[in-house]
Amino acid sequence: MLSIRVFYLDKTMRVRINGEDFLFTESVNVAGLVAQRKMRPETVVVEHNNVILARDKWEETLINENDTLEILSFVGGG
Amino acid sequence: MEDSLIIAGQTIKNRFLLGTGKFASYSLMRDAIIASGAHIVTVALRRVDTQSSEDNILEYIPKECIIMPNTSGARNADEAIRIARIARAAGCGNWIKIEVIPDNKYLLPDNAQTIRATEVLVKEGFIVMPYVNPDLADARRLLDAGAASIMPLGSPIGTNKGVCMRELIKILVQEIKLPVVVDAGIGRPSHAAEAMELGAAAVLVNTAVATAEDPVLTAQAFSLAVEAGRIAYRVGIAVPKDNAEASSPLTGFLR
Numbered sequence: 150m151l152s153i154r155v156f157y158l159d160k161t162m163r164v165r166i167n168g169e170d171f172l173f174t175e176s177v178n179v180a181g182l183v184a185q186r187k188m189r190p191e192t193v194v195v196e197h198n199n200v201i202l203a204r205d206k207w208e209e210t211l212i213n214e215n216d217t218l219e220i221l222s223f224v225g226g227g
Numbered sequence: 228m229e230d231s232l233i234i235a236g237q238t239i240k241n242r243f244l245l246g247t248g249k250f251a252s253y254s255l256m257r258d259a260i261i262a263s264g265a266h267i268v269t270v271a272l273r274r275v276d277t278q279s280s281e282d283n284i285l286e287y288i289p290k291e292c293i294i295m296p297n298t299s300g301a302r303n304a305d306e307a308i309r310i311a312r313i314a315r316a317a318g319c320g321n322w323i324k325i326e327v328i329p330d331n332k333y334l335l336p337d338n339a340q341t342i343r344a345t346e347v348l349v350k351e352g353f354i355v356m357p358y359v360n361p362d363l364a365d366a367r368r369l370l371d372a373g374a375a376s377i378m379p380l381g382s383p384i385g386t387n388k389g390v391c392m393r394e395l396i397k398i399l400v401q402e403i404k405l406p407v408v409v410d411a412g413i414g415r416p417s418h419a420a421e422a423m424e425l426g427a428a429a430v431l432v433n434t435a436v437a438t439a440e441d442p443v444l445t446a447q448a449f450s451l452a453v454e455a456g457r458i459a460y461r462v463g464i465a466v467p468k469d470n471a472e473a474s475s476p477l478t479g480f481l482r
Contacts, residue, residue, distance in 0.1 A: 167274040167275065168274070186275075188275055189283065191283075192283040192285070193275055193317075194272075194313050194314075194316050194317040196313060201312060201313055201316045203316070219274065219313075220274065220275045221272050221273060221274055221275060221313060221317075222272070222273065222275050222281070222283070222317075223270045223271070223272060223273075223283075223284050223285055223294075223296065223314075223317065223319070224248075224270065224271055224272070224273045224281075224284055225246075225247035225248040225249065225250055225253075225256065225270065225271065225284060225437075226246060226247060226248045226269055226270050226271020226272075226296075226297050226299050226433075227246025227247070227248045227249075227269055227271075227297070227299075227384070227411075227431070227433030227434065
């Protein structure tokens with residue numbers, strides 16, 4: 150399912166998160182995004198444009214137009 | 228006599244390894260881990276569902292367990308390497324079960340890609356447990372690459388068919404100086420015991436436990452079978468004979 154969030158009609162920014170496109174109108178950092186999506190920071194790993202992002206870099210890392218984010222966590226597996 | 232399983236310098240307290248997939252709930256999974264005494268448990272990495280907040284599996288795994296993420300979903304060495312690095316960044320240590328599976332029908336691993344991923348990840352300090360087709364030449368390559376163990380499949384994942392690869396696994400046990408952990412296809416406790424009687428160092432089970440009617444008791448049954456099979460291997464298995472040999476005295480009473 151494609152989820153698109155549009156907060157304002159002008160100047161949107163396209164970001165790919167876990168394979169889906171999202172539109173943002175405000176700049177956001179990774180920490181903000183994780184909080185916004187109601188994820189528990191201690192349980193997820195973030196890959197930003199194919200680079201693993203340590204948790205202490207989440208605040209300073211701003212998300213830009215056409216960025217790709219993978220947000221992952223552990224699940225059951227054999 | 229001491230009979231410790233040592234992998235990568237660490238004493239593993241139980242030769243039964245449990246996969247955590249397919250359990251009806253994380254609490255059931257936790258109870259199965261505890262009932263079996265499993266010391267190494269596997270987990271997988273997945274994209275977070277951005278629409279719902281999910282429970283954290285790690286909170287249900289006893290603290291004394293070694294958590295070994297797998298690279299499921301990887302179709303080649305590069306994907307496996309990427310998943311391994313992400314898993315380590317998640318902060319669960321440096322154990323990794325490499326599985327590279329390009330084939331969705333039989334879920335058979337790609338040994339060549341697995342060897343390549345092992346070479347890279349060992350150099351990065353990972354404790355690598357590669358899931359492979361039981362092949363002697365490839366097992367030697369994995370040993371040379373620095374794998375901590377070798378995990379040959381008993382039969383394809385989730386098939387419950389048992390140790391179909393027994394002759395090849397026996398060769399690995401005899402020839403490769405690494406712990407051989409039979410992984411996949413183990414459907415019943417007797418299969419697990421059979422793998423151990425062959426000389427496997429350990430057995431990993433997931434589907435047969437997680438999808439059992441009572442996963443907790445089933446986990447315990449597998450763990451006991453692993454222990455029994457291990458003892459049998461150590462003391463030596465009786466040789467089959469064509470002619471009967473009485474176990475009770477046949478004379479000296481009626482005649």
